[in-house]
Amino acid sequence: MIEPNIDPKLLKPYDPKETEDRIYKLWEDSGYFNPDVCLEKGIINSDAEAFTLIMPPTNANGSLHAGHGLVMTIEDLIVRYKRMRGFKTLWLPGLDHAGFETQVVYERKLEKEGRTRFDIERNQLYQEILDFTLLNSSNIKGQVRKMGASCDWSREKFTLDDSIVKTVYQTFKKLYDDDLVYRGNRIVSWCSKHQTSFSDLEIKDEERIEPYYYLKYGPFTISTSRPETKFGDKYVVMHPKDERYAEYIDGQKIDLEWINGPITATIIKDENIDMEFGTGVMTITPWHDNVDFEIAERRGLEKEQIIDENGKLLPIAGEFAGQHIKKARGLIIEKLQNKGLVEKVEENYKHVVRTCYKCGTILEPQIKNQWFIKMKPLAEKALEVINQNRIEYIPDHYKKITVHWLENIMDWNISRQIVWGIPIPAKICNDCGHGMVDLDNTILKCKKCNGSVRVDQDTFDTWFSSGQWPFATLGYPDSNDFKTFYPTDIMETAGEIIFFWVSRMIMLGLYITGEIPFKKVYLHGLVLDAKGQKMSKSKGNVIDPLTLTEKYGTDAFRIGMIVGNTPGTSLSLSEDKIRAYKNYANKLWNITRFILSSTENVIYNENFNKYIEKENVLISERSEFISSITKEMDDYKFYIVGEKIYHYTWSRFADVIIEESKEIFLNGTPEEKESRAQFLIDTLSKILKILHPFMPFVTEELWSIIPVDNKKLLMVEKWPKAEKPEVLS
């Protein structure tokens, strides 16, 4: 029998739909997401230590997926915890224009409309994608709110904001002045579908089984899986120590019959040849191969382009000119066979080809005159701080992975031939190709040869701007925010982008600010479906976080994402699990209902000190519990705390303590009743506080109902302390 005058909401099961938006508005209206407001309103002390987390800027090209759901959950949990611990807590939200990613999404949209980006004038295309992005942005921001994110919207940044672009430009200029960025002819990976180059990270290696050809090249046999690149090969290379070819000398010319007639080839002896591989002899194609390029560069050999940017053969291919390499290969082999130049064909040669990670097109190495950052000097500084353990990796094996990558780092191609992005502020000489950074648009002649110049039409690799995110968003160098909140405390993001993003932030942060950008890196794994499969639209197993929050409530979704999810490990998301936590939210609801109905005429007193022995035992147990989970929270072991608090509430508090209270309330002495009532409310209020970072909505709602004096919003209440200080030690 329920007492008539308890909050009528409690008489029905917990209804997330009725609650969540209302609670979020309460929080947002309070202004407490903003640490300055917390300070102004006396929520935190004036000398409170800062705690800063910069949100990985969300790609503004779609809607929130399960991975975002995880990011928002973990980060909001961290931030709410720190806020309750009295830190001057800033969680700065942001959006990423996500250059190439967004352009690909938009191109697919265009394709459906029967258009292509190559038919659209640059400025118009830019405007269209901008509109598309802005539309998505507001959508995404709504979804981030739905997840309960307590980020400071007043400080929100977008990668294309003027202030960010300005910082990015200054960084580029500084790199240029320090001779750390150069424009040069280098091999890049070129996607003929997307018509842009990539850095070495945006590449997907794919195993292929293809024929492998052994071709007669004068007195030699060379082997290749790509005969279509061989038209211009006029250097034949072998190892200087290779006995088999001892009779040939470096620089020697030989005449031989090749695909389109007789040619003169030059013998090159080079240490970089693997004698064990194939016949130990190869011809080189410097324009379309990394290794060949390196040899040609070092030996000063001529380079010639064979394949154009669309994957078609150039005039050097003679009768094959203009044909696409895909079609040409067979025809070329046919011709070689007719000429008796094919020695043998290995039909099932297994090798790995580099493909575009978005469209699967085989990437063609091409020599391009583009901007590259010299990474070695930047990487060395990063390695130094990492080896000094000045950045903590959670889990720590990511440190090893990072060190390995940094030790073998390659120069970073930051030029992208796409419209959607931050334009590279540079002029290029029409005569000598020299590149000059020109922030004020004042360079009119080449500084090297006095030739005429043109504006660089390329945009920056999107990771170049996001790599500067921690200091760029905080208004480096003179803003108060930068002084207060940098270096940030933690970078929480997907393990997947450890190189793309995290490592580059460390390098650029150190380079520009001289300080590490964050003290800790917390890396979460992928979110997989219940069967442990990667979610993808084509498999049809994508789980939309908003469908789950709609069905089970955001709190259930959030704690379901946390429990059992260790950092760095991928998480299988099952609906059963989320449903279980929906029941938990309702359990809390009913616990509150029971406590309020059975203690209705008790006035809760936070400083109640007449507990009888029975309660003192429970308090000491609770105290131990609080101190252990507080330590685990500080160690970022949320997966354990989530499980423990669940277990404490349900199996201990509800099933045992509340059950035995029924007897006390029925037959106990007034002292026993009073003692127990105080304990129940006190414990409930502590549970709500501990649970708040995990399940912010239901806990805030219950907090508003329970009889505690001088209540603030739960989100700014203090995290409970263990009553017995000695337990803490």
Next chain:
RNA sequence: GCGCGAUUAGCUCAGUUGGUAGAGCAACUCAUUUACACUGAGAAGGUCGGGGGUUCAAGUCCCUCAUCGCGCACCA
């Protein structure tokens, strides 16, 4: 080829510095005007991938093998 992980209950995963294996979900047996069926009580389920070593003691440390996953390189 080099590197990094993983292998524990049917499934998903915990297991902190070595001290006789834990949780959720699922399945099983009971209970049923109970704060809560979005429930309660109970039971079941594991030679911790194989082998070897260190130790009084190993899921945990060392070596080795196997399988799976990922990254990097090579890919003439």
